[in-house]
Amino acid sequence: MALTRQHPEAVIAAGCSDLVAQFREGLEPEVLISIQRIRELRAISNEDGLLRIGSLVSHAEGSRSPEILSSVPALAAAWGSIATVRIRYRGTLGGNLLARRYRYEMPVILSALGAQMQFQGGDIAALPVSSLWDPDPGNVGILTAVTIDTPSLLWFGYERSMRPLSTVSLTVRKNPQAGLTVTAVCGSEYRQPFVLSHTAEATAITELDPAFVGEVLAAQLPDEAGDYSGSIDYRRHLVGVLCRRLLAEATGNQRKGSQP
Amino acid sequence: MSLESPESSQETFTHKVEFELNGSPERHSVPTSTTVLDLLRNSCSKQGVRASCERSVCGACTVLVDDLPVAACSTFAFDIDGARVETVEGLAAQDGTLSAQQQAFRECGGFQCGFCTSGMLMVTTALLRQNPQPDREEIRDWISSNTCRCTGYEMILESVERAAELAGAKQQDQAPE
Numbered sequence: 001m002a003l004t005r006q007h008p009e010a011v012i013a014a015g016c017s018d019l020v021a022q023f024r025e026g027l028e029p030e031v032l033i034s035i036q037r038i039r040e041l042r043a044i045s046n047e048d049g050l051l052r053i054g055s056l057v058s059h060a061e062g063s064r065s066p067e068i069l070s071s072v073p074a075l076a077a078a079w080g081s082i083a084t085v086r087i088r089y090r091g092t093l094g095g096n097l098l099a100r101r102y103r104y105e106m107p108v109i110l111s112a113l114g115a116q117m118q119f120q121g122g123d124i125a126a127l128p129v130s131s132l133w134d135p136d137p138g139n140v141g142i143l144t145a146v147t148i149d150t151p152s153l154l155w156f157g158y159e160r161s162m163r164p165l166s167t168v169s170l171t172v173r174k175n176p177q178a179g180l181t182v183t184a185v186c187g188s189e190y191r192q193p194f195v196l197s198h199t200a201e202a203t204a205i206t207e208l209d210p211a212f213v214g215e216v217l218a219a220q221l222p223d224e225a226g227d228y229s230g231s232i233d234y235r236r237h238l239v240g241v242l243c244r245r246l247l248a249e250a251t252g253n254q255r256k257g258s259q260p
Numbered sequence: 261m262s263l264e265s266p267e268s269s270q271e272t273f274t275h276k277v278e279f280e281l282n283g284s285p286e287r288h289s290v291p292t293s294t295t296v297l298d299l300l301r302n303s304c305s306k307q308g309v310r311a312s313c314e315r316s317v318c319g320a321c322t323v324l325v326d327d328l329p330v331a332a333c334s335t336f337a338f339d340i341d342g343a344r345v346e347t348v349e350g351l352a353a354q355d356g357t358l359s360a361q362q363q364a365f366r367e368c369g370g371f372q373c374g375f376c377t378s379g380m381l382m383v384t385t386a387l388l389r390q391n392p393q394p395d396r397e398e399i400r401d402w403i404s405s406n407t408c409r410c411t412g413y414e415m416i417l418e419s420v421e422r423a424a425e426l427a428g429a430k431q432q433d434q435a436p437e
Contacts, residue, residue, distance in 0.1 A: 020334040084405035
């Protein structure tokens, strides 16, 4: 922390897969601080329903972590499905998020889970992962961990079969008062992830109508979600299908539509 | 393309990097921006580590660092200080006897132009260390990390399966009675 305060302009290096690419794109930092060997940043814990994942946890470690497998097994499965074998061993959670590349998948996965980025040594203690593409928050210091609140989480799933055109991560959470909130995050190769949300007056997941909720969520995609690979109409259709598919899995209702 | 910039006006900061390469100690002084690919090819004469996409995508530069496959093109040399690094040049025995992986790729025709072969062999080596008896799905997952533009992958799949057989037989031969 002292080093980052001394050199606020420093580039922080972890797994470096993305950083090497940035060097090739012209990045020439005067100061580079490698945090690769700080063991504390590799810790994963689950206490009182708060899953805490250190920023240096690699994709391979995250997908096999007993704490994640026992609390949100679908997160472990989703995490293990991204990238290639080489990058899974080298790439870190923090690097994947802070690279802020549209095509990277952890922002999509974690935004749906309502994950919070925890920082140290800067002016901000925490920010939601979904804020990654908001205007620059200023000096945040070092990303130490990502936290996920698990008690209200009823279901999580990730659909990447249509990548790079569209990926969708989806959660169903129980609201504190009443009802369920379905959150879907839509990612793609050329556009930032978009967060879509629907609150349903339901007491159980099985009461959700996959086709209806899927349509409601897809309709929220803004026009700018259309890109080189597909018009906004096509992307809304595609996201609707993927949301419906995930919700069908969540509800155990494998019918394509809501009508028997 | 090396990341080192000899024309840079700034004073270059160098790191002392000591590591084990194919069982032998290596000691180098490198600028911060030196990649493992630069170091292995330019300073250690390991031309089997292919320079290709240089974006961590194709796998042609795959080497093992402490038994794990990494893209040499996207790993800084300062990060392998104290590590055990293996390249394709270290697979065969001192007398030239091919490793099980090399033997299998030769038997099954797991290569055509050969450019991706060293990376494929290193990925296979890492896989078989983690799981000596992988099924087709796991083999497919691992080798799909590497790009081959000739074989269509089928013969590479068969090569990895055969490598697992040969390595298993070799271990049985070496097992104490």
